[in-house]
Amino acid sequence: MAATILEARCVAPFVVRVRFSDGMEGEASLEPCLFDWDLSRVPGLTPELREWLRSPEHFATVRLDAEAGTLAWGDARPFDPSVVYWRVEQYRVPVTVRTKDGTVLANLLLGGRREVWTGGLTVGSAPDNTVVVNRPGVAPHHVRVRVGGGHHPCYFVEVVEGTTTAGGTSSSTPGVKWRVPMEEPLLLELADCTVQVN
Structure with missing residues (x-):
């Protein structure tokens, strides 16, 4: 049924x-x-x-x-x-969390795109994040990602606390933001793991 x-x-x-x-x-x-x-x-x-x-x-x-x-x-x-x-x-958003050696820690299927992106996707070790990554070196509220860009859609990556790498750019300064084109899945590097957002 x-x-x-x-x-x-x-x-x-x-x-x-x-x-x-x-x-x-x-x-x-x-x-x-x-x-x-x-x-x-x-x-x-x-x-x-x-x-x-x-x-x-x-x-x-x-x-x-x-x-x-x-x-x-x-x-x-x-x-x-x-x-x-x-x-x-x-319209669900798949997310995969892996260690840098490729071991899959979690496969998530988040709510609809509007639901996920309206407030931004948050990643960190605290339980109130959209994606919880409870690993050594991952800050409680590590990074926030939003989408936008109009005709040139992109991810807007913002460091909240902790060091983040995405799209070839890396920063550990809270409040720093950068754009990553949405042509491919977003790969966020945090501590010893990678978070892939499709």
């Missing part, structure tokens, strides 16, 4: 934070379904409902239909849970 939605709430225009019965959770942007996709890809979405849901105020009235295990607006349930599930999974 396919996973059903157990929790749902609107967190931004056309974005729903959801938790599924199989443990998957994260943010699903349904904006492409409402503005870009051909209606045949979402059989339950009528032209009238689609137009109504294009209003952020209307979209924000989303609720969980616990009996059907999917999202609902009034009596309408236009999205099969599998569509929402795919939208969450598609």
